[in-house]
Amino acid sequence: MNRALLVIDVQESFRVRPNWRAVSAPDIAARAARLVAAARAAGDLVVWILHAEPGTGTAFDPALGHVRLMGGLDPRDGEPVLTKTSRNAFTTTNLQQLLTERGVGEVVVCGIQTEQCCETTARLAADLGYQVTFVTDATATFPIAHRDTPPGRPLAEILADPATLSTADIIARTEYALAGRFAAIAALDDLAPPAGTVPAAGTAGRPVG
Template sequence: MTRALIVIDVQESFRAHPLWATISDPKIADQVNRLVRLARQAGDLVVWVLHTTPGTGDVFDPALGHVRLMEELERADGEPLLQKTSHNAFTTTNLQQLLTERGISELTVCGIRTEQCAETTTRLASDLGYQVTFVTDATATNPIAHRDAPAGQSVAELLADPRTLSAEEVIRRTEYALAGRFATIATVDQLEAAAERQA
């Protein structure tokens, strides 16, 4: 086993946030489950990561009860579950140590949000020497407000602002930024087809 699937922040916190109404793929858990099945069939390690911000009172504060895997996901016995407080999955966890101890050199990355925690983890993983596959259609994100937009915008105001970057644009830009530099871009269908060829 030299590969690991890193599932980043596919957690109920996002469903509890008003921006969930704008998420690029409300069924992201289904895509993640497909990747998890592939990883387990191949004997790859599956690592689950949750984002937490203790003491903030927001949806990522574990005291509110939302910092848990989406209900459609099921972690198997022995699969690590890490909690991070940084955007990437390495800085505030023992992820690198865990991967090193198990001889992992290849990573498959998926999760929420595409350009934030998933992309940041991918960039750092590449810098650390891992070969990374970024599965874009097993990530999800939201539209991003313009840097000069007023704080505290409602969802309606966000969507009405012509300066807002759509979720589709965010995903496309992430693919452009990562491809050939930090990761190989793939889809779930492509990875399933590759696994069938190898079977």
């Protein structure tokens, strides 16, 4: 079965927003790069996905120049780069057609944000019949303010509010929701072992848990 790594929204848009300092994984680009290197070594397809919100004037408006991959992430010739305007990577792109043409039946998901674009993509991929691996520690997210929080509240107040959902809680919730239903949960070290280490038997490039 052919496999594809989906690198979702690891883009500069996030780094220019005020809440970047509260991100769960500041080194998300390096983590994604490890998975990319492992995927290329295994002969897997790497698909790069960016998120755009044209005309909004936000960090995701292409006119502002932030809708580009973070430094250190460089697509090779033949690796598709898609731009979506929905939270999942399928609805507003030709991703499904592309995967079908390449004979892909398994996808590995990483990127930003854990519970939004990454989780939503994993759920839809599962519904479309793909075998899905969700590499949680190669995703990143941000604390979520309570739904009744007034707009424009400073980040420091959001972080201090006990009603704010922490990144640890978000990540745990996502794993509980996906595991055994939509995806296998995998660890970065198992799919892309650090240099100088040897993966445990049966785990190299495959999901765990």
